[in-house]
Amino acid sequence: MMGRFILRYTGSGPTPASFVEQVRSHQDVSILDESPHMLLVDGPEAVLRRLLETSSGWLLVPERSVSLPDPRPQVERPPD
Amino acid sequence: MAQQRQRPSLPDDLRLSGGFNVIKGEDPGDFGDNGEHHGTHVAGIIAARGSAPKGRLGIAPGVSLRSYRVFGKKGGKSPGGTNFDVAKAIDRAVADGCDLINISLEMLTDAENPATPDSVIRDAIAAARSAGVLVIVAAGNQDRGPVSFPAADERSVAVSALGRKGTFPTGTSESGDVAGPFGKDKKNFIAAFSNIGRAIDLTGPGVGIISTVPGGYGVESGTSMACPAVTGFAARILGRLPDIRKQARNQERSDAIAQALFASVRDLGFKPEFEGHGLPS
Numbered sequence: 001m002m003g004r005f006i007l008r009y010t011g012s013g014p015t016p017a018s019f020v021e022q023v024r025s026h027q028d029v030s031i032l033d034e035s036p037h038m039l040l041v042d043g044p045e046a047v048l049r050r051l052l053e054t055s056s057g058w059l060l061v062p063e064r065s066v067s068l069p070d071p072r073p074q075v076e077r078p079p080d
Numbered sequence: 081m082a083q084q085r086q087r088p089s090l091p092d093d094l095r096l097s098g099g100f101n102v103i104k105g106e107d108p109g110d111f112g113d114n115g116e117h118h119g120t121h122v123a124g125i126i127a128a129r130g131s132a133p134k135g136r137l138g139i140a141p142g143v144s145l146r147s148y149r150v151f152g153k154k155g156g157k158s159p160g161g162t163n164f165d166v167a168k169a170i171d172r173a174v175a176d177g178c179d180l181i182n183i184s185l186e187m188l189t190d191a192e193n194p195a196t197p198d199s200v201i202r203d204a205i206a207a208a209r210s211a212g213v214l215v216i217v218a219a220g221n222q223d224r225g226p227v228s229f230p231a232a233d234e235r236s237v238a239v240s241a242l243g244r245k246g247t248f249p250t251g252t253s254e255s256g257d258v259a260g261p262f263g264k265d266k267k268n269f270i271a272a273f274s275n276i277g278r279a280i281d282l283t284g285p286g287v288g289i290i291s292t293v294p295g296g297y298g299v300e301s302g303t304s305m306a307c308p309a310v311t312g313f314a315a316r317i318l319g320r321l322p323d324i325r326k327q328a329r330n331q332e333r334s335d336a337i338a339q340a341l342f343a344s345v346r347d348l349g350f351k352p353e354f355e356g357h358g359l360p361s
Binding site: 010032066067069070 | 102104116118150151161162163164165166167168171172175184185186187188189198199200203204207218220221228302303304
């Protein structure tokens with residue numbers, strides 16, 4: 001399944017640079033954004049899971065949205 | 081303050097000591113209002129520095145306030161607001177030395193179960209707690225639904241919204257937020273919109289709250305407003321506890337901040353699923 005995923009390093013010590021380079025150089029995966037502990041990538045989930053077999057301490061999670069809590073009732077459909 | 085002059089999107093009564101915009105493609109230094117005003121209102125509840133007659137004070141006006149923007153500019157190319165953005169902001173706030181993190185947002189990817197955790201944000205909160213930082217989160221506004229994630233995470237301090245009759249004009253939209261059960265003082269109620277449940281740790285004022293918006297002040301209601309009231313109070317407590325502030329930045333430190341906060345509450349007479357330990361006061 002193609003999609004946007006987050007790779008988050010939860011291991012001890014610095015993020016393994018060699019693994020990040022492995023992801024960066026993979027032809028089927030694009031790095032969209034990065035931070036000291038995470039990569040936001042676009043690519044096939046199966047490929048990412050295979051890559052993770054070579055490095056431990058990573059979470060692989062689909063990108064998801066958060067929202068602002070709105071206390072007011074919402075109109076499902078504007079009045080005609 | 082020079083920084084404020086460079087950030088016209090912030091009201092005069094709100095001063096930031098720093099921050100970061102995590103949205104890819106936007107200026108990382110543009111961490112002021114994104115055009116939605118929500119974050120500016122939240123920030124003012126913590127730290128507005130206005131003075132009478134036109135201005136108002138936040139709960140901890142002397143605090144060093146930093147803004148980590150996770151939603152894109154209104155009408156901009158990227159809406160932001162993803163689990164990646166939130167985790168990145170938490171990580172950055174921890175790295176910048178923040179003591180408290182206020183999170184006035186929720187994740188509703190699973191409508192059947194809003195408490196469903198996201199592993200990335202969950203790990204970021206765990207890392208923050210392990211680094212001595214307390215994370216305070218709005219419980220969500222699904223009309224007495226279960227506490228939403230990330231407030232539902234056991235490491236978060238989850239905050240419900242308290243209202244008080246007589247603090248808003250009758251006939252305004254806030255009147256619709258009144259619902260029983262009422263507290264020992266019958267004027268007090270937990271807002272009809274507020275989520276509740278065993279995950280609630282504290283309650284804070286969240287109905288008809290006046291705070292900063294670009295250009296002045298505005299009224300908002302929500303657990304988003306209750307949350308920064310608790311965060312501001314936590315900042316005041318921490319300001320009085322130098323021993324905790326000096327502690328090594330680890331889990332014991334964030335636990336000590338939480339315990340000090342929980343020990344400084346007033347029981348309003350609601351069941352724990354409504355008010356948790358009570359109202360910080």
